[in-house]
Amino acid sequence: MNDRGDRQKLLEVKDLRVNFKVKGGAFTAVRGVSFDIYKGETFGLVGESGSGKTTIGRAIVRINSVSGGEILFKGRRISGRITRELDREVVQNIQMIFQDPMASLNERAKVDYIVSEGLYNIGKAKDEGARRAAVQKALLDVGLLPEFASRFPHEFSGGQRQRIGIARSLIMEPELVVADEPISALDVSIRAQVLNLLAELQRSMGLTYLFIAHDLSVVRFITDRIAVINKGELVELAETEELFARPLHPYTRALLSAIPVPDPIVQRQKRVVPYDPAVHDYSVQAPSWREVAPGHSVLASDEELARYRDALERGDTLAIV
Amino acid sequence: MQENGTILSVKDLVIKFRLRGRVLTAIRGASLELREGETLAIVGESGSGKSVFTKSFIGMLDQNGWVDSGSILFDGNDLAQYRKEEQWLGVRGKRISMVFQDPMTALNPLRPVGRQIQEVIELHQGLDGRQAQRAAVELLERVGITEPAMRSRQYPHEFSGGMRQRVVIAIAMACKPRILICDEPTTALDVTIQAQILGLIKALRSDFGFTTIYITHDLGVVADVADRVAVMYAGTIVERGTAEEVFYDPRHPYTWALLSSLPQLGVKGKPLYSISGTPPNLFNTITADAFAPRNPYALKVDFVRQPPEFRVTETHYASTWLLDPRAPAMEPPAAIRSMRDKYVARSAS
Numbered sequence: 001m002n003d004r005g006d007r008q009k010l011l012e013v014k015d016l017r018v019n020f021k022v023k024g025g026a027f028t029a030v031r032g033v034s035f036d037i038y039k040g041e042t043f044g045l046v047g048e049s050g051s052g053k054t055t056i057g058r059a060i061v062r063i064n065s066v067s068g069g070e071i072l073f074k075g076r077r078i079s080g081r082i083t084r085e086l087d088r089e090v091v092q093n094i095q096m097i098f099q100d101p102m103a104s105l106n107e108r109a110k111v112d113y114i115v116s117e118g119l120y121n122i123g124k125a126k127d128e129g130a131r132r133a134a135v136q137k138a139l140l141d142v143g144l145l146p147e148f149a150s151r152f153p154h155e156f157s158g159g160q161r162q163r164i165g166i167a168r169s170l171i172m173e174p175e176l177v178v179a180d181e182p183i184s185a186l187d188v189s190i191r192a193q194v195l196n197l198l199a200e201l202q203r204s205m206g207l208t209y210l211f212i213a214h215d216l217s218v219v220r221f222i223t224d225r226i227a228v229i230n231k232g233e234l235v236e237l238a239e240t241e242e243l244f245a246r247p248l249h250p251y252t253r254a255l256l257s258a259i260p261v262p263d264p265i266v267q268r269q270k271r272v273v274p275y276d277p278a279v280h281d282y283s284v285q286a287p288s289w290r291e292v293a294p295g296h297s298v299l300a301s302d303e304e305l306a307r308y309r310d311a312l313e314r315g316d317t318l319a320i321v
Numbered sequence: 322m323q324e325n326g327t328i329l330s331v332k333d334l335v336i337k338f339r340l341r342g343r344v345l346t347a348i349r350g351a352s353l354e355l356r357e358g359e360t361l362a363i364v365g366e367s368g369s370g371k372s373v374f375t376k377s378f379i380g381m382l383d384q385n386g387w388v389d390s391g392s393i394l395f396d397g398n399d400l401a402q403y404r405k406e407e408q409w410l411g412v413r414g415k416r417i418s419m420v421f422q423d424p425m426t427a428l429n430p431l432r433p434v435g436r437q438i439q440e441v442i443e444l445h446q447g448l449d450g451r452q453a454q455r456a457a458v459e460l461l462e463r464v465g466i467t468e469p470a471m472r473s474r475q476y477p478h479e480f481s482g483g484m485r486q487r488v489v490i491a492i493a494m495a496c497k498p499r500i501l502i503c504d505e506p507t508t509a510l511d512v513t514i515q516a517q518i519l520g521l522i523k524a525l526r527s528d529f530g531f532t533t534i535y536i537t538h539d540l541g542v543v544a545d546v547a548d549r550v551a552v553m554y555a556g557t558i559v560e561r562g563t564a565e566e567v568f569y570d571p572r573h574p575y576t577w578a579l580l581s582s583l584p585q586l587g588v589k590g591k592p593l594y595s596i597s598g599t600p601p602n603l604f605n606t607i608t609a610d611a612f613a614p615r616n617p618y619a620l621k622v623d624f625v626r627q628p629p630e631f632r633v634t635e636t637h638y639a640s641t642w643l644l645d646p647r648a649p650a651m652e653p654p655a656a657i658r659s660m661r662d663k664y665v666a667r668s669a670s
């Protein structure tokens with residue numbers, strides 16, 4: 001996953017801005033966000049609640065409209081006004097998996113309908129036989145039995161329901177899957193099953209993932225690169241192991257220090273560093289998005305950038321966990 | 322009789338519920354000892370019974386549930402014998418307090434938070450009016466709420482999730498409880514807020530000197546707070562020991578499975594250890610080891626007889642036939658071995 005020079009950019013997010021109308025004005029949920037996702041990788045977008053991470057995911061699948069900047073899929077703009085054909089293509093190629101498997105499935109529909117709803121919408125299945133076969137295959141792919149098709153969501157456990165959610169997106173044969181906290185509502189043992197399934201599907205189908213989460217330690221296990229977002233702005237982006245070895249932005253460092261590690265001795269020795277936005281002196285110069293080392297970008301002013309580069313050059317111990 | 326230093330002692334507790342005309346056994350003979358001043362974490366997945374277990378210490382089982390047998394000794398009384406609400410009033414919220422996952426369920430949305438704390442103080446400490454009001458503001462300050470006097474006049478919806486949980490903790494502290502039960506207190510919060518709340522509870526523990534029980538599924542939180550750990554599965558405690566013993570030298574295959582399935586302990590690019598199947602149906606009578614059908618390390622006897630609790634050390638116990646002297650030696654999964662090796666290497670250096 002290293003040689004990125006010849007890898008294809010599947011998704012490009014450029015200077016993205018998303019505003020929401022609120023009483024008496026607009027609220028900017030996402031501001032100046034730029035990143036690329038390469039074909040075949042798992043890209044993690046990590047932030048706390050209200051950071052705008054879900055809004056970005058929803059902007060990509062065209063649920064939220066974009067107020068500024070643009071989103072390109074395979075080089076073509078898919079944000080803003082686009083043709084009906086392109087919209088259909090986006091629906092098919094970019095699918096989303098949601099957090100809460102208890103809330104995201106239609107309680108009154110059978111699994112058969114839930115899984116194939118997307119096919120109906122884009123008229124992908126040629127006939128009833130083809131549709132049935134596609135549902136069967138999708139269910140088998142996620143480790144469920146084809147006969148589950150005739151049951152209702154309430155008959156399933158949380159882990160099984162999340163599999164149904166995954167089957168529903170896979171049936172579209174997408175290239176990019178936006179997974180929004182797909183395991184945070186699940187029990188520990190079920191999480192492992194779903195993570196294994198996602199990894200397996202990536203290998204067998206060549207999927208690309210945008211994995212949205214709040215827990216950096218879980219994301220470490222499955223992602224190739226991670227972007228950290230705070231209050232609507234990206235603060236740091238790097239390859240996963242680089243981010244854990246050399247976290248630079250104070251917010252990333254605070255986030256890493258706050259996650260409890262399941263190892264009592266390590267955890268007791270770890271010091272939690274809170275994030276205080278006052279550490280940034282942006283009175284002289286506003287921060288911008290800069291590359292501090294190849295593949296490692298930070299939101300910083302000139303002065304901060306110089307300091308980060310020094311720390312990297314000196315080989316300071318930066319790792320927190 | 323309670324031993325020295327033991328504040329609460331639960332023995333062979335069985336709790337049942339009547340549901341749609343059938344009887345479900347949620348707690349199937351659980352025993353536990355809580356020592357004065359310690360922090361005990363009860364770990365388990367949803368449905369393991371960890372919440373029901375601790376709710377029975379404060380008489381908060383749902384209407385359709387009851388303690389069927391066993392004892393809960395606390396301050397010389399057997400709480401398992403309590404049947405009347407009046408009996409509980411001297412315990413619940415007074416000597417044993419509870420903090421829940423969702424602070425909104427514990428707060429009255431229609432009253433200012435200061436009033437809610439004041440009420441508890443008036444009821445339990447006998448202070449009135451001004452004095453109680455002042456004490457409420459002091460408590461708010463103590464749990465880290467800035468401008469406590471102004472904030473005390475605000476309503477719960479004017480607080481963020483983390484601040485609301487601080488208010489709930491202030492209410493729990495209002496009667497200086499001897500035991501504080503924290504049921505997933507930070508599950509709904511962001512990690513940075515979670516760290517603050519866990520830190521706050523630790524700080525209060527040393528000031529107020531209470532004993533803490535945490536109920537959680539998050540093994541990171543357990544590692545952070547716990548002196549001792551009890552692992553629950555299908556209504557019984559399958560393993561208990563110090564945090565070091567349970568994390569670095571676990572003996573029960575369920576504890577192995579729980580720890581090895583953590584992505585934090587996984588090796589990138591390799592599948593995580595995962596537990597197949599589902600927990601047993603607690604409507605049925607379970608006579609064998611409840612974890613056996615999902616346990617790749619199960620012995621024949623696991624399908625026939627429930628294992629007793631075997632002693633590993635003075636502080637470490639596990640209910641698995643693997644600890645029987647006649648059982649074949651079994652190596653735990655890779656993630657567990659590597660945790661153990663790291664621990665051994667660390668203590669050697």
